[in-house]
Amino acid sequence: MQLVLEKRAERSNTIALVSPLIAIGLTIITMTILFAILGKNPLLALHAYFIAPLTDSYSLQEIAVKATPLVMIAIGLSLCYLANAWNIGAEGQFLIGAVAGSWIAVKTQGTDAGSWVLPAMLVLAAAGGALYALIPAICKVKFGASEILTSLMLVYVADLLLDYLVRGPWRDPHGFNFPTTAEFDPVATVPLLIEGGRLHLGSIIALLVVAAAAILLGRTIKGFEIRVVGAAPRAARFGGFNSNQLVILTFAVSGALAGLAGIIEVAGPVGHLQPGISPGYGFTAIIVAFLGRLNPLGILIAGLFLALTFIGGEQAQIAMKIPLDVTKVFQGILLFYVLACDSLILYRFKLVFPNRQVASGTH
Amino acid sequence: MRKSLLALATGLLLAGSVSAASAADKLKVGFIYLGPVGDLGWTYQHELARQALVKELGDKIETTFLENVPEGPDAERSIEQLVRAGNKLIFTTSFGYMDPTLKVAKKYPNVHFEHATGYKRNPNMSTYSAKWYQGRYIQGLIAAKMSKSGVLGYIGSFPIPEVVSGINATILAAQTINPNIKVKIIWANTWFDPGKEADAAKALIDQGADVIMQHTDSPAAMQIASERGKFAFGQDSEMIKFGPKTQLTSILDTWGPYYIERVKAELAGTWKSEDTWGGLDSHMFAMAPYTNMPEDVKKIAEDAQAAITSGKLHPFKCPVIGQDGKEVECKGGANLDAGQILGMNFYVKGIDDKLPGK
Numbered sequence: 240m241q242l243v244l245e246k247r248a249e250r251s252n253t254i255a256l257v258s259p260l261i262a263i264g265l266t267i268i269t270m271t272i273l274f275a276i277l278g279k280n281p282l283l284a285l286h287a288y289f290i291a292p293l294t295d296s297y298s299l300q301e302i303a304v305k306a307t308p309l310v311m312i313a314i315g316l317s318l319c320y321l322a323n324a325w326n327i328g329a330e331g332q333f334l335i336g337a338v339a340g341s342w343i344a345v346k347t348q349g350t351d352a353g354s355w356v357l358p359a360m361l362v363l364a365a366a367g368g369a370l371y372a373l374i375p376a377i378c379k380v381k382f383g384a385s386e387i388l389t390s391l392m393l394v395y396v397a398d399l400l401l402d403y404l405v406r407g408p409w410r411d412p413h414g415f416n417f418p419t420t421a422e423f424d425p426v427a428t429v430p431l432l433i434e435g436g437r438l439h440l441g442s443i444i445a446l447l448v449v450a451a452a453a454i455l456l457g458r459t460i461k462g463f464e465i466r467v468v469g470a471a472p473r474a475a476r477f478g479g480f481n482s483n484q485l486v487i488l489t490f491a492v493s494g495a496l497a498g499l500a501g502i503i504e505v506a507g508p509v510g511h512l513q514p515g516i517s518p519g520y521g522f523t524a525i526i527v528a529f530l531g532r533l534n535p536l537g538i539l540i541a542g543l544f545l546a547l548t549f550i551g552g553e554q555a556q557i558a559m560k561i562p563l564d565v566t567k568v569f570q571g572i573l574l575f576y577v578l579a580c581d582s583l584i585l586y587r588f589k590l591v592f593p594n595r596q597v598a599s600g601t602h
Numbered sequence: 603m604r605k606s607l608l609a610l611a612t613g614l615l616l617a618g619s620v621s622a623a624s625a626a627d628k629l630k631v632g633f634i635y636l637g638p639v640g641d642l643g644w645t646y647q648h649e650l651a652r653q654a655l656v657k658e659l660g661d662k663i664e665t666t667f668l669e670n671v672p673e674g675p676d677a678e679r680s681i682e683q684l685v686r687a688g689n690k691l692i693f694t695t696s697f698g699y700m701d702p703t704l705k706v707a708k709k710y711p712n713v714h715f716e717h718a719t720g721y722k723r724n725p726n727m728s729t730y731s732a733k734w735y736q737g738r739y740i741q742g743l744i745a746a747k748m749s750k751s752g753v754l755g756y757i758g759s760f761p762i763p764e765v766v767s768g769i770n771a772t773i774l775a776a777q778t779i780n781p782n783i784k785v786k787i788i789w790a791n792t793w794f795d796p797g798k799e800a801d802a803a804k805a806l807i808d809q810g811a812d813v814i815m816q817h818t819d820s821p822a823a824m825q826i827a828s829e830r831g832k833f834a835f836g837q838d839s840e841m842i843k844f845g846p847k848t849q850l851t852s853i854l855d856t857w858g859p860y861y862i863e864r865v866k867a868e869l870a871g872t873w874k875s876e877d878t879w880g881g882l883d884s885h886m887f888a889m890a891p892y893t894n895m896p897e898d899v900k901k902i903a904e905d906a907q908a909a910i911t912s913g914k915l916h917p918f919k920c921p922v923i924g925q926d927g928k929e930v931e932c933k934g935g936a937n938l939d940a941g942q943i944l945g946m947n948f949y950v951k952g953i954d955d956k957l958p959g960k
Contacts, residue, residue, distance in 0.1 A: 297682075297686065305676075415762075415763055415945040416762060416947045417762050418762065422701070508675040508678065509675045510705075511701070513698075516674055518672045518675075553679070553680060554683065556669075557666050557683055560666070562669070563668075563669050563670050
């Protein structure tokens with residue numbers, strides 16, 4: 240007797256709906272066991288992770304702040320992935336966007352520049368991110384270079400460029416030589432939405448991006464093209480869709496969104512340009528994109544959910560003295576179950592009883 | 603079944619909040635750590651100090667720490683989380699937490715903050731740091747004595763004043779023993795990355811260095827030096843178990859006394875915003891035992907340590923000659939002044955390298 244995975248004749252919509260719930264259920268069971276082994280009260284721990292952060296406006300704001308860059312980047316990546324273009328370098332596009340936008344902030348520092356500064360920063364950041372993403376896209380289309388490798392390698396280039404700028408030309412002259420620009424002027428800062436909180440305009444922009452992506456994919460021909468090129472490349476060719484053009488387009492859009500997320504993070508929560516502005520947002524966003532099944536609304540939910548596990552993990556560290564490693568294990572287990580359960584959408588378990596006589600008959 | 607589970611959950615939660623209430627009489631002290639508590643370097647020393655604090659004042663305080671907090675946009679949230687959990691005194695233990703700490707400090711004027719190695723302060727935000735360059739000077743003397751090739755290998759983290767002043771102090775000391783001493787510097791651009799640190803150590807040894815010094819936090823360089831039969835200095839903590847025949851000494855961060863003093867002040871209601879920059883005399887750091895060296899070298903090191911502690915010897919005694927051959931302006935009378943050391947942005951003569959960003 241053997242347990243095998245068998246491909247379903249068609250995707251199961253029931254499983255598609257309940258698989259996240261099964262995954263969360265399995266995660267809770269596993270974590271309960273783990274917490275019990277660690278000698279922590281599982282109910283209190285799960286409360287700290289999942290419920291406590293949702294019960295006060297401060298934590299809700301923090302979840303939104305954390306999710307903002309993840310969602311914006313993941314939306315862009317999902318367009319690429321739907322069109323079979325593998326942009327792995329969103330982290331680099333994020334950094335270049337931050338650098339491009341910061342250029343205006345640094346150059347206008349201490350001058351009477353008006354309220355045009357922030358909009359100009361946003362535009363320049365999006366343009367910077369898009370141009371940076373076009374490098375691997377054009378290399379792929381013109382020379383057949385693997386965009387996975389080129390986009391990934393450009394992350395390190397962006398990182399070093401940022402490093403050079405804040406240690407050299409853009410360094411805060413009054414900053415004792417430490418690697419950071421001076422704090423941005425108020426006109427170069429993303430406005431806060433709630434007095435005393437950290438929720439900023441960027442979260443609204445992220446929501447607009449989600450809505451725009453939903454309309455693009457659901458209601459426009461371009462969106463249809465993107466999905467067809469990814470799902471059925473041959474059909475797309477017969478349909479006259481130009482897949483090269485789509486690689487360029489989706490890379491540019493996804494670079495622009497990553498760049499925008501970069502400047503919003505720098506001109507928002509951080510307030511100045513420095514090394515380490517991204518704790519790996521560009522890579523985490525890849526997980527968010529797939530967790531959200533490359534669907535704009537799904538990505539929004541996935542981004543918020545991943546942010547919840549960060550905030551909850553931190554609160555569990557404080558309230559329960561649960562080590563950070565357990566939070567990471569928790570996130571890992573969750574992703575594992577989600578992806579494992581998702582495979583049941585297209586596959587099902589089947590018990591196989593090998594028939595010996597038939598097997599010997601094949602000699 | 604569902605209801606009983608729910609009731610159980612509520613009961614447990616209530617029980618949790620009750621025990622929290624009884625703990626509320628204790629002063630809550632929070633810590634933000636850059637690395638994992640097990641990094642065996644920088645963060646580990648802060649953790650040891652926290653444990654010393656608990657041992658000393660455990661009946662009056664409750665401590666909490668958050669580890670592995672990146673020096674980026676997340677730091678502000680992590681600090682604020684500690685405030686919201688009721689911590690009244692919070693130690694943020696890395697330079698990169700400076701602006702986030704200041705932001706949170708301005709938002710919560712009734713909570714006190716202690717920021718390590720920064721320069722921005724507030725009525726409710728102190729800074730504290732140590733004059734590690736004093737220890738580097740002693741290491742420079744030992745290194746010049748122990749090096750056969752006359753080439754020292756130096757693994758830098760970031761070219762910030764704290765690190766640059768350490769390199770300069772090392773070379774100024776080494777030049778008093780061997781005027782032609784050479785130093786090779788590799789910037790790891792990280793505080794903690796054992797892989798990178800090990801690579802840097804290998805590269806330095808391949809370039810002829812036979813004494814390895816580091817301003818990064820892991821024992822990786824010590825292990826490489828040990829494998830290759832060279833000498834090395836530990837960093838932040840006692841690393842002799844990673845190189846029993848290799849470690850000459852190590853600068854040990856000893857934050858415990860400072861933490862205990864500040865928490866006592868907080869308990870007594872006498873906490874004030876201050877700028878503490880302590881050296882060997884105030885025990886902000888200590889030197890690990892001088893090992894794997896002949897007696898005469900050990901004597902030189904011990905004498906220098908005594909002279910620095912008593913104030914007779916200053917590593918940046920004027921005249922200090924810059925890399926460009928010009929004498930550095932002497933703002934502190936007989937020595938460079940604190941501002942010049944805290945903002946040090948030049949190499950001294952004899953360093954055959956270019957300071958990044960210069």
